Amino acid sequence: MTSKVFVSLRVKTTPERAFAAFVEEIGAWWRPNGLFQTTPRAPGVLAFEPGQGGRLTETLANGKVFEIGRITAWEPPARLEFTWRQANFPLELHTEVEVRFEAVGEETRVSVEHRGFDQVPEGAARHGFPDEALLMRLAEWWQVLLASYRDRSA
Amino acid sequence: MAGFRSALFYQDPKAALKWLEEAFGFELSMLLEDAEGNLAHSQMSFGDDYVMIGQEWSADHKSPKSVGGKNTQTVSIQLDGDIDAHCERARRAGAEIVAEPETQFYGDRTYRCRDPEGHIWTVSQTVKTVSREEAEAASGLKITGWI
Numbered sequence: 657m658t659s660k661v662f663v664s665l666r667v668k669t670t671p672e673r674a675f676a677a678f679v680e681e682i683g684a685w686w687r688p689n690g691l692f693q694t695t696p697r698a699p700g701v702l703a704f705e706p707g708q709g710g711r712l713t714e715t716l717a718n719g720k721v722f723e724i725g726r727i728t729a730w731e732p733p734a735r736l737e738f739t740w741r742q743a744n745f746p747l748e749l750h751t752e753v754e755v756r757f758e759a760v761g762e763e764t765r766v767s768v769e770h771r772g773f774d775q776v777p778e779g780a781a782r783h784g785f786p787d788e789a790l791l792m793r794l795a796e797w798w799q800v801l802l803a804s805y806r807d808r809s810a
Numbered sequence: 811m812a813g814f815r816s817a818l819f820y821q822d823p824k825a826a827l828k829w830l831e832e833a834f835g836f837e838l839s840m841l842l843e844d845a846e847g848n849l850a851h852s853q854m855s856f857g858d859d860y861v862m863i864g865q866e867w868s869a870d871h872k873s874p875k876s877v878g879g880k881n882t883q884t885v886s887i888q889l890d891g892d893i894d895a896h897c898e899r900a901r902r903a904g905a906e907i908v909a910e911p912e913t914q915f916y917g918d919r920t921y922r923c924r925d926p927e928g929h930i931w932t933v934s935q936t937v938k939t940v941s942r943e944e945a946e947a948a949s950g951l952k953i954t955g956w957i
Contacts, residue, residue: 657845657846657847658845659842659843659844659845660841660842660843660847661841661842662838662840662841662842662843663839663840663841664837664838664839664840665839665855666837765837767838774844774845787844787845787850788842788844788850788851791842791844791850792842792850792851795840795842795851799840
């Protein structure tokens with residue numbers, strides 16, 4: 657088994673629009689967090705390449721493109737899954753993010769499940785945090801991200 | 811954001827998450843699980859608020875199930891929908907209805923129930939506007955702070 661961080665909220669739109677905003681507008685709603693740096697450099701702009709196997713990239717100010725992960729499940733408008741790897745992770749470590757979009761009346765419940773963060777070893781990516789503190793910070797960051805995404809998608 | 815939050819303790823918090831969704835329509839808004847699948851922290855949302863659902867994590871943080879059903883405080887759920895339907899939903903999910911829905915002198919219709927581990931929940935829906943004078947006359951109480 658693997659650790660799991662789950663957060664969810666409602667957005668006032670359809671699953672179709674919610675899915676599209678998540679994928680196509682991630683560059684606008686993403687909020688970088690110093691505890692979860694993707695690269696050692698200043699945060700860049702995130703973008704998905706839509707479709708199965710598409711990349712999640714971060715384009716830095718100097719033009720370099722860092723690959724954060726790849727889309728492992730592309731099921732619009734219900735489900736999206738992608739891998740997540742920070743530059744300070746060991747090479748073989750990929751964590752996994754699953755996003756679900758579920759219609760509830762006229763709203764959409766958007767939930768994010770980030771799995772495997774407990775496997776991040778001691779070192780730069782962990783900041784000396786024990787599992788529970790690390791997972792709590794990760795969950796709080798996803799709450800900030802989803803709130804920003806909600807404001808963008810509605 | 812400043813405000814109040816309640817945390818409730820369960821012998822089986824993961825079962826509680828499922829039950830609270832089925833019975834009350836709460837939505838899981840945060841869940842942390844360790845590598846063994848144990849619940850480390852969780853939040854369930856209803857309207858703009860949430861409660862935290864956790865394990866019995868110390869000798870002084872116990873489920874009512876572990877202390878003979880005793881409660882030292884209860885959580886109130888305020889509805890803007892049909893409280894009688896809400897009560898039936900809770901009953902179907904296995905809630906023990908301690909007090910059936912009844913309209914109170916202050917204008918709320920309320921019911922009380924126990925969940926599977928013995929937590930008592932109070933559920934209310936405002937069904938009519940009652941003035942302070944009317945409430946004082948109905949109850950015999952001197953009321954301060956009536957809006």
